[in-house]
Amino acid sequence: MKTSFVSTSTIAQSLRYQTMRLQTELLKGETELSSGILADKGVVLGARTGNTVSFTRDIDRLETMKTANSLAATRLSTTQTSMDQMIATGDAFFKTLMAAQNGDASPALALSDAKSAFSAIHDIMNMSVNGDYIFGGVNTDIKPLPDFSNPSDPARQAFDAAFALQFGFSQNDPQAANITGAQMQAFLDGPATDLFLGAGWATLTSASDQPIITRITTGETAQTSVTAHDMGMRHLIMGSVITMGLLGSNVSAAGVKATLDQASSLVGSAVSQIAGTQAEMGTVQQKISRANERTEMQISLFTKALNALQGIDPYEASTRVTNLMTQIETSYALTARLSQLSLLNYLPR
Amino acid sequence: MSLTSALGIAQRSLFNTSRQTTIVSRNVSEQNNADYARRAAILVSTTQGARIAQVQRATNEVLFRQNLSAISSASGHQALSAGLDQLARAANGGSDESSFASLLGRFEEALEIYSAAPSNRNLANEAVESARDISRALNQATAAVQGFRADADGQIKSAVDDLNTYLKEFQSVNQEVVKGTPLGHDINDALDRRDLLLKQISEIVPVSTIGRADNDMMLMTADGIMLFETVPRTVSFSANSTYDANQTGNRVYIDGVPLARGTNAASPGTIGALMHLRDEVAPTLQNQLDEMAHAMVNVFGPTGLFETTPPIAITDKGFAGAIRINAAYDGMTGGDPELLRGPAGTAISDNTQLRDFLTRLADPISISADAGLGSGSKALGAFATDSISWIESQRRSAAQSLESKNALILRTSSALSNMTGVNIDEELSLLLELEQSYQASARIIKAVDDMLKTLMAAVN
Numbered sequence: 143m144k145t146s147f148v149s150t151s152t153i154a155q156s157l158r159y160q161t162m163r164l165q166t167e168l169l170k171g172e173t174e175l176s177s178g179i180l181a182d183k184g185v186v187l188g189a190r191t192g193n194t195v196s197f198t199r200d201i202d203r204l205e206t207m208k209t210a211n212s213l214a215a216t217r218l219s220t221t222q223t224s225m226d227q228m229i230a231t232g233d234a235f236f237k238t239l240m241a242a243q244n245g246d247a248s249p250a251l252a253l254s255d256a257k258s259a260f261s262a263i264h265d266i267m268n269m270s271v272n273g274d275y276i277f278g279g280v281n282t283d284i285k286p287l288p289d290f291s292n293p294s295d296p297a298r299q300a301f302d303a304a305f306a307l308q309f310g311f312s313q314n315d316p317q318a319a320n321i322t323g324a325q326m327q328a329f330l331d332g333p334a335t336d337l338f339l340g341a342g343w344a345t346l347t348s349a350s351d352q353p354i355i356t357r358i359t360t361g362e363t364a365q366t367s368v369t370a371h372d373m374g375m376r377h378l379i380m381g382s383v384i385t386m387g388l389l390g391s392n393v394s395a396a397g398v399k400a401t402l403d404q405a406s407s408l409v410g411s412a413v414s415q416i417a418g419t420q421a422e423m424g425t426v427q428q429k430i431s432r433a434n435e436r437t438e439m440q441i442s443l444f445t446k447a448l449n450a451l452q453g454i455d456p457y458e459a460s461t462r463v464t465n466l467m468t469q470i471e472t473s474y475a476l477t478a479r480l481s482q483l484s485l486l487n488y489l490p491r
Numbered sequence: 492m493s494l495t496s497a498l499g500i501a502q503r504s505l506f507n508t509s510r511q512t513t514i515v516s517r518n519v520s521e522q523n524n525a526d527y528a529r530r531a532a533i534l535v536s537t538t539q540g541a542r543i544a545q546v547q548r549a550t551n552e553v554l555f556r557q558n559l560s561a562i563s564s565a566s567g568h569q570a571l572s573a574g575l576d577q578l579a580r581a582a583n584g585g586s587d588e589s590s591f592a593s594l595l596g597r598f599e600e601a602l603e604i605y606s607a608a609p610s611n612r613n614l615a616n617e618a619v620e621s622a623r624d625i626s627r628a629l630n631q632a633t634a635a636v637q638g639f640r641a642d643a644d645g646q647i648k649s650a651v652d653d654l655n656t657y658l659k660e661f662q663s664v665n666q667e668v669v670k671g672t673p674l675g676h677d678i679n680d681a682l683d684r685r686d687l688l689l690k691q692i693s694e695i696v697p698v699s700t701i702g703r704a705d706n707d708m709m710l711m712t713a714d715g716i717m718l719f720e721t722v723p724r725t726v727s728f729s730a731n732s733t734y735d736a737n738q739t740g741n742r743v744y745i746d747g748v749p750l751a752r753g754t755n756a757a758s759p760g761t762i763g764a765l766m767h768l769r770d771e772v773a774p775t776l777q778n779q780l781d782e783m784a785h786a787m788v789n790v791f792g793p794t795g796l797f798e799t800t801p802p803i804a805i806t807d808k809g810f811a812g813a814i815r816i817n818a819a820y821d822g823m824t825g826g827d828p829e830l831l832r833g834p835a836g837t838a839i840s841d842n843t844q845l846r847d848f849l850t851r852l853a854d855p856i857s858i859s860a861d862a863g864l865g866s867g868s869k870a871l872g873a874f875a876t877d878s879i880s881w882i883e884s885q886r887r888s889a890a891q892s893l894e895s896k897n898a899l900i901l902r903t904s905s906a907l908s909n910m911t912g913v914n915i916d917e918e919l920s921l922l923l924e925l926e927q928s929y930q931a932s933a934r935i936i937k938a939v940d941d942m943l944k945t946l947m948a949a950v951n
Binding site for chain 2: 149154155183184185186188190191192193194195198202203206207209211214272273274281282283352355357360363484485486
């Protein structure tokens with residue numbers, strides 16, 4: 143007759159099972175404690191596991207965007223500094239031109255100042271950041287501004303050729319002394335304007351008129367460079383080049399006066415136009431820094447959400463591990479004691 | 492009613508006691524055997540003393556059947572859980588770092604950085620390498636998924652072979668039982684062996700048993716296909732050693748009738764679970780990989796960054812196994828990664844094409860219902876993370892079911908063991924009683940012997 147309802151193997155088996163289960167939990171708890179995130183995301187989160195992947199991906203993406211934006215921001219701040227320098231050069235040149243117009247300075251002074259102004263503009267506009275010419279538009283691999291001060295440069299030769307085409311002789315020809323002010327004005331308003339401020343500019347510069355466009359957030363783009371086709375710069379360049387090219391040659395005094403007048407009006411308006419471009423670029427810089435702020439906020443929101451999904455509270459985890467260890471020790475003690483509990487120990491020997 | 496009969500009864504008692512001691516010693520030796528049912532001697536009284544009528548084997552039909560069905564469930568869910576784990580690792584890597592979703596994110600980052608500095612050839616290279624990671628991951632995932640299906644076939648084949656072996660053994664044991672019962676032989680060991688075989692068979696397919704006369708047993712699968720009826724039915728299966736995405740797997744036939752597949756919620760038996768994995772989960776996963784590969788080819792155009800080798804129609808399955816980087820963009824084989832920025836002659840800092848790619852990668856794609864993630868249109872990134880969610884949610888429900896099935900099997904096997912197992916202390920206390928009984932019977936024999944001696948002495 144069976145009177146008991148417990149078999150020996152059940153007692154042993156259930157203790158074993160519990161000990162094994164506790165050990166598995168302990169292992170999981172240790173992993174979680176040391177890594178700070180769930181040991182097996184899939185089993186705990188199930189269908190929300192995809193969310194953790196998408197948050198992680200978005201956070202990485204936003205960080206990358208911030209890095210990419212810093213490249214654009216560097217380019218813009220270099221551009222701003224360059225434009226500041228151009229305005230300063232333009233202001234100084236303008237003063238000399240005014241003095242030359244009033245007769246307080248000789249045309250020779252105006253010529254040498256034009257040469258140094260152009261040299262400064264040439265250096266500024268051909269500045270490169272990380273190997274890219276910042277005023278080249280999308281053609282960042284070629285110098286945007288040719289060297290008009292070098293007589294054998296093709297751009298300078300194009301200017302000289304335009305002069306020769308208009309008058310039939312070059313500016314160093316003795317016949318140049320007979321040029322009237324009106325004739326010079328016609329040349330400056332016609333072919334010269336066409337060459338620098340019109341369609342001819344594209345033949346002189348290898349810069350593209352397409353500025354660099356950068357994605358500053360996943361939905362926004364911004365123009366982040368100024369090209370050498372900017373009107374203000376072209377005015378400034380024209381002012382210095384006509385002064386360089388026509389003063390100090392055989393051109394008549396009337397021609398020189400017309401040139402100086404035209405140059406000073408060009409340089410004057412150049413400075414204010416460049417300031418206008420600076421303001422536009424300043425807006426873009428602000429747009430980028432606001433976009434970065436928004437990106438930063440998004441990153442911190444996503445990080446919080448990600449931690450809510452897969453994060454482990456270290457205090458809770460360490461408490462759990464300690465409890466598990468206590469439970470395992472208890473089950474070890476029980477196993478040892480129960481195995482000693484047997485009728486055999488009480489049978490008379 | 493004489494001294495002789497007293498002697499005879501005492502002798503019989505000694506014999507019974509020694510038989511009972513054998514039974515006790517058998518019980519004690521099998522205390523840890525989970526497949527042994529406790530034996531007990533049934534004594535009946537006759538005029539010549541007690542007699543062991545039979546050695547009874549402890550049974551409990553209800554608990555045994557419950558245990559069998561728990562075993563089927565647990566082993567099916569075990570196979571399902573292990574298989575899903577394997578598929579999830581194959582497609583997504585250890586912590587989803589080699590999943591298409593993560594790699595797509597990294598590719599978009601590489602394109603983003605390249606579009607911020609398009610004149611940098613190194614960044615172009617990195618973007619192409621990132622794309623190569625994607626195509627490689629898709630190829631490897633496809634190979635792993637199809638390899639898994641071939642593995643599953645191998646496992647089903649070995650399970651079917653085991654099943655055939657068990658059924659043959661079952662036949663011989665059953666015959667032993669059927670022959671022995673009318674003759675009154677001790678068939679308890681054969682019954683133990685038969686129960687063990689039933690447990691082993693139900694791990695593979697869920698069985699229901701029908702008892703007949705003379706302890707005969709008929710076996711049927713849970714959906715009513717006859718497995719054993721005096722003779723075993725043949726279970727047949729032809730395994731494929733390799734799989735490609737267009738191949739469907741063969742079914743298991745019992746006597747010509749195909750076995751049903753398991754579904755996720757009720758995957759009893761190893762075979763049912765493996766077939767579910769091979770025929771439903773793995774192909775759906777493959778379809779998801781194919782959709783993602785299609786999307787990449789569509790964004791960049793048929794002659795763009797991604798192409799297929801060998802060329803394969805976009806509607807064919809296994810597209811993800813054929814996707815490659817177009818050699819014209821591959822810097823390592825003489826191609827030019829800067830083609831990503833545009834055809835030759837594009838300005839060096841012109842990122843219009845790159846920005847266009849980035850916009851298109853974020854656009855919704857149309858997805859087919861075969862991929863198991865709904866139909867209609869969805870952004871590629873969202874589709875990719877949905878694919879991860881899909882398999883992880885299956886893993887989760889399989890793991891939870893497995894936990895509950897394991898708890899169930901622990902309870903049913905404990906209950907069965909408590910009813911039919913051996914308790915050492917009980918056996919030892921029985922042994923104490925038997926010892927006393929043996930001493931008492933020996934004492935009686937001595938007493939009768941003394942009395943007979945007295946009689947003989949009186950006569951002599």
